[in-house]
């Protein structure tokens with residue numbers, strides 16, 4: 001069983017800082033493994049526990065510093081790691097990212113059975129990269145995956161948590177899964193140990209290795225572009241009152257009544 | 265028109281499992297009317313998948329909505345949504361009719377479908393937009409929150425169709441439409457080369473009713489961890505009842521088992537925009553705020569005067585929920 005695990009390093013969104021001009025401050029913001037991807041990793045490792053001869057190859061696209069994250073995943077029990085990295089990949093939207101990662105999988109792990117991604121990344125939150133990869137590889141996809149029900153060497157059965165309920169589906173390989181968060185914290189011991197993980201080679205894959213043209217990757221290869229980015233500033237009044245309980249009740253009553261009157 | 269070939273707006277008409285047109289379709293339609301008129305009155309068309317003969321049930325409603333054309337794919341296989349069939353058939357349709365804008369509701373189904381279509385069409389897709397407009401060059405300007413809602417980005421697309429998904433509840437429905445002589449088109453298609461390997465084994469409904477009262481509520485009172493326990497939520501319900509409001513909750517309250525997940529408001533819950541939103545014992549995490557900040561008037565009751573909810577509340581009441589609300593009910597009861 002060959003699994004491609006796709007993960008992303010993201011800025012810690014609980015640690016966002018703003019410059020005076022209301023632009024995002026990028027320096028000094030901590031990078032973390034996208035929380036959804038931690039569950040995707042857990043899911044892949046659960047499969048490895050259940051099915052012998054499972055080999056997990058982690059793919060990430062990003063700058064060189066993403067190697068630390070890859071090492072940690074190796075220490076958790078993943079087998080190989082690929083860093084898809086090239087200056088020319090910068091500025092990619094989900095289309096270009098999906099295309100690049102799909103090409104890397106096609107090049108380095110053409111006989112994969114399963115691709116596992118996190119459902120969302122907390123920075124962009126588009127939920128698009130997984131389906132884009134599946135589309136470029138023209139394979140089946142199952143999104144919003146919650147639980148593993150059954151797995152064998154031909155097919156996998158999972159539950160999906162959707163808007164309107166829970167669906168149970170079965171699909172034969174090859175397939176791409178997008179994993180939701182679990183209701184518990186991922187808590188695996190570093191079975192391979194940090195030392196072992198440090199010894200492993202991380203394969204670096206650049207534009208040449210993928211055989212893509214510069215105009216098909218990164219900002220150039222992206223159909224969408226950001227024309228404007230701005231801080232989300234509320235248009236509410238932000239009036240604060242510190243009053244006695246009686247006065248608070250009166251204020252509350254007035255405000256509720258003013259809405260009721262407008263509707264009458 | 266920016267490009268001679270590409271014209272008109274296409275909207276994906278999602279059906280619920282009970283065969284109702286999903287509310288997000290009406291919201292997208294309303295917005296499309298505005299966009300179409302800014303583009304000089306282009307056509308607004310829809311695409312829908314149904315089981316055979318079901319389309320007749322929708323004929324009149326589509327006509328009353330003033331749609332120009334409805335592309336209908338009918339088959340017994342379309343009883344359930346299929347990523348493979350729907351995406352490939354829509355790709356063929358779009359290549360044939362060449363819309364300049366293609367909008368899809370950001371339901372779990374829409375978010376599964378849209379990126380499959382956009383990648384296959386080699387075009388761009390902006391997910392989860394909160395604002396759509398036409399810029400001075402006649403392009404779709406799609407605005408969306410990123411970084412957990414702290415940053416807004418306006419995104420343009422270099423290719424056609426310009427695609428976007430929008431979450432249910434983000435746009436309002438208020439138009440009255442002119443009835444039209446809508447054309448119903450049944451495109452020829454075949455399943456050649458298509459194979460859906462995903463088999464649906466079963467489905468368990470999680471929503472008590474397909475109509476979530478939060479969608480149409482004029483007043484919402486929402487509770488967070490400040491309400492502490494079941495008693496707190498019971499008090500919240502009494503309060504809601506006394507003013508004819510619908511109850512909502514934060515994710516923390518849902519996770520603590522104090523409220524069902526169907527009433528969770530925020531990034532991973534519902535987006536609401538009532539006339540009045542009363543946040544009780546809610547700290548105001550950005551993930552909660554993105555789901556309710558478009559409410560017309562926001563009142564917050566919180567005993568911590570530094571709680572972030574006060575930054576976005578029109579009326580911030582610093583005080584204890586367990587003192588203010590019982591007193592309020594007492595006064596009302598008299």
Ligand SMILES: Cc1cc2nc3c(=O)[nH]c(=O)nc-3n(C[C@H](O)[C@H](O)[C@H](O)COP(=O)(O)OP(=O)(O)OC[C@H]3O[C@@H](n4cnc5c(N)ncnc54)[C@H](O)[C@@H]3O)c2cc1C
Nearest residue numbers: 488489490514515516530531532533545547552567568585
């Ligand atoms: C990826 C992701 C998605 C998320 N999605 C959502 C989402 O969709 N919706 C959502 O709500 N959250 C979401 N969250 C969680 C969010 O970050 C917060 O943890 C959550 O909103 C906090 O809920 P709360 O305000 O009820 O609780 P707390 O943050 O614990 O706040 C409780 C508040 O009650 C006040 N209080 C205490 N006692 C009283 C009293 N007696 N009277 C009045 N006030 C009192 C306190 O001062 C405090 O401000 C998400 C988080 C992540 C990481």
